[in-house]
Amino acid sequence: MEKSPVKSNFIWDIIREDLASGRTQRVHTRFPPEPNGYLHIGHCKAFIADFSAAEDFGGLANLRFDDTNPAKEETEYVEGIMEDIRWLGYDWNGGLFFASDYYLKCYEIAEDWIKRDLAYVCELSPDQVREYRGTLTQPGKNSPYRDRPAAESLDLFRRMRAGEFPEGSMILRMKIDMASPNMNMRDPAMYRILYKEHHRTGKEWCIYPMYDFSHPIGDALEGITHSLCSLEYEDHRPLYDWVVEKAANMLPSRPRQIEFSRLNLTRTVMSKRYLRMLVETGAVRGWDDPRMPTLCAMRRRGFTPASIRNFIDQVGMSKTDSTVDYAFLEYCVREDLGSLVPRAMAVVNPLKVILTNWPQDRREDLTLENHPDHPEMGSHTVTLTREIYIEKEDFMEVPPKKYFRMFPGGEVRLKGAYIVRCDGCEKDADGNITAVLCTVDLDTRNGTEGANRKVKGTLHWVSASEGLPFEARLYEPLLREEGSADDVPADSAADEEETTSMSSAADNKNFLSRLNPNSLTVCQGYMEPFLASAKVGDTFQFLRMGYFCKDQDSTDVLPVFNRVVGLKDTFKKQVSL
Numbered sequence: 001m002e003k004s005p006v007k008s009n010f011i012w013d014i015i016r017e018d019l020a021s022g023r024t025q026r027v028h029t030r031f032p033p034e035p036n037g038y039l040h041i042g043h044c045k046a047f048i049a050d051f052s053a054a055e056d057f058g059g060l061a062n063l064r065f066d067d068t069n070p071a072k073e074e075t076e077y078v079e080g081i082m083e084d085i086r087w088l089g090y091d092w093n094g095g096l097f098f099a100s101d102y103y104l105k106c107y108e109i110a111e112d113w114i115k116r117d118l119a120y121v122c123e124l125s126p127d128q129v130r131e132y133r134g135t136l137t138q139p140g141k142n143s144p145y146r147d148r149p150a151a152e153s154l155d156l157f158r159r160m161r162a163g164e165f166p167e168g169s170m171i172l173r174m175k176i177d178m179a180s181p182n183m184n185m186r187d188p189a190m191y192r193i194l195y196k197e198h199h200r201t202g203k204e205w206c207i208y209p210m211y212d213f214s215h216p217i218g219d220a221l222e223g224i225t226h227s228l229c230s231l232e233y234e235d236h237r238p239l240y241d242w243v244v245e246k247a248a249n250m251l252p253s254r255p256r257q258i259e260f261s262r263l264n265l266t267r268t269v270m271s272k273r274y275l276r277m278l279v280e281t282g283a284v285r286g287w288d289d290p291r292m293p294t295l296c297a298m299r300r301r302g303f304t305p306a307s308i309r310n311f312i313d314q315v316g317m318s319k320t321d322s323t324v325d326y327a328f329l330e331y332c333v334r335e336d337l338g339s340l341v342p343r344a345m346a347v348v349n350p351l352k353v354i355l356t357n358w359p360q361d362r363r364e365d366l367t368l369e370n371h372p373d374h375p376e377m378g379s380h381t382v383t384l385t386r387e388i389y390i391e392k393e394d395f396m397e398v399p400p401k402k403y404f405r406m407f408p409g410g411e412v413r414l415k416g417a418y419i420v421r422c423d424g425c426e427k428d429a430d431g432n433i434t435a436v437l438c439t440v441d442l443d444t445r446n447g448t449e450g451a452n453r454k455v456k457g458t459l460h461w462v463s464a465s466e467g468l469p470f471e472a473r474l475y476e477p478l479l480r481e482e483g484s485a486d487d488v489p490a491d492s493a494a495d496e497e498e499t500t501s502m503s504s505a506a507d508n509k510n511f512l513s514r515l516n517p518n519s520l521t522v523c524q525g526y527m528e529p530f531l532a533s534a535k536v537g538d539t540f541q542f543l544r545m546g547y548f549c550k551d552q553d554s555t556d557v558l559p560v561f562n563r564v565v566g567l568k569d570t571f572k573k574q575v576s577l
Helices: 010-021 041-056 075-087 099-115 126-133 150-161 211-221 231-246 272-280 295-301 305-315 326-337 493-497 505-513 529-533
Strands: 028-031 060-065 095-098 119-122 171-174 189-193 207-209 226-230 256-260 350-355 364-369 379-384 387-391 411-414 419-427 433-441 468-475 520-527 539-542 546-550 560-565
Touching (some): 010 041, 010 226, 010 256, 028 041, 028 226, 041 060, 041 226, 041 295, 060 075, 060 099, 075 295, 099 119, 099 150, 099 171, 099 189, 099 207, 119 150, 150 171, 150 189, 189 211, 207 211, 211 231, 231 256, 272 505, 295 560, 326 560, 468 529
Parallel strands (some): 028 060, 060 095, 350 433, 468 560
Antiparallel strands (some): 119 171, 189 207, 350 387, 419 433, 468 520, 539 546, 546 560
16 A cells, blocks of 8 residues: 655645646656765755655655766765665665666767757867857857768767767767757757776776766656756756657656755855865865764764754755754754663863762762663663862862852762862962862762752762773864855756866865864763773763764774764754744
């Protein structure tokens, strides 16, 4: 029985109308990434739409790699993209395909078009092509090669395939309308010469189809009913439809393209081009650096699939571009982790506390619950000793008003243990505080009658002798406040096809200047010893400090934990996103 659609947005409405009208009898979508980098959070919106539409309407979804540019594509990215999609909880029940599967069919269509006077070989240089193309307000002019005989173009095209001409010397162009108000319809390129080894076909081909030509052909060959894509492809839709129409004699179906707004986030980068620059310049440690918006980085940092899916669902599908606060993504992660992960104590920036009335050799085991709302998660033991560590920020020698942490003369409770009174502190020759001196009220142990005595502050702590050293990596957004998704370009059709040149060196330098120098802070701290058994990927809430996930850089000597998100919610929920 067909699953009833549950979503309500304009895409689902179109699909329902198509099914009701008989335009199509089934739903078949595809997610078509180019394997020239790793997927980032922006791609999630696209592939979740593709896979969810197929799922909700009882249809099929394909994964197709649009691998038409061997200069940038690698098998590494193919494997990484498949891993990311599966991690999010999706699969391609319609099958796995590659644009390179259709190279021969594309070539046959190209020859057919040449014979039908729908395409021609052009020998204008790239600069001349741009010059002849015109502007948004001025029509283009015909290439001097536009009216060359079909037989001549066919001969040249075959020789292009045979490798007789250098790169950039000629291209195959569609013959449409150089005066069209839509710039995409002004005789766009179909094929270019590239002497690059392909990750699947090797050196079999030296001419490669352009995206705007191969993409609709791939959709039609796979029987795709609804080709979902981001809004910048809206101006490409007439070209998409033209290609499908003119190749209809060699294609089994006619897909429908539907556009939606892309996902933009503040304070991060949504362009593979700029993400690659960060990796290649060493600004980050790789594609999976937890500061990156790539899915492999988010997985490493400790983001959960459910939180990302919920985030995309909350953002929704629309035809209007907007920018979402990065804090909302963190909010979704925090909401998911809150009920899932156990609690523990860890001190990120340690300051020693000496319990002066606690015997030197006394060790007292205390029991802490693993989760306050889930007793089924059990408990663990923590040991109190004469010397402990607290956070440096939890002590002030001269505190301001309404400061309820540790200060001389003040009392706080040590989490799960006793109330202690601060009597003063020790300093080195330079006046730096080296230790805080406290007295334990031995009648206030947690769980006893004396624990009912109230104090305003409760601090987390770790035993100095029992605590396990660890490295904490604290992350902030990649870009400073003034650098957002609004002024860092995202991927476009032109970027993916590289039909336009790379941004200028000045633009690149300007982008790098907006990087947040405090996006990563590394601290050496101490944590409860039971965390030694944690596996890479295990996540905990470190009390009062945030959610932390064990990183792959961990060693037996020094565990490494990434802060996933802090406990403080900086996101102010809006009525509408």
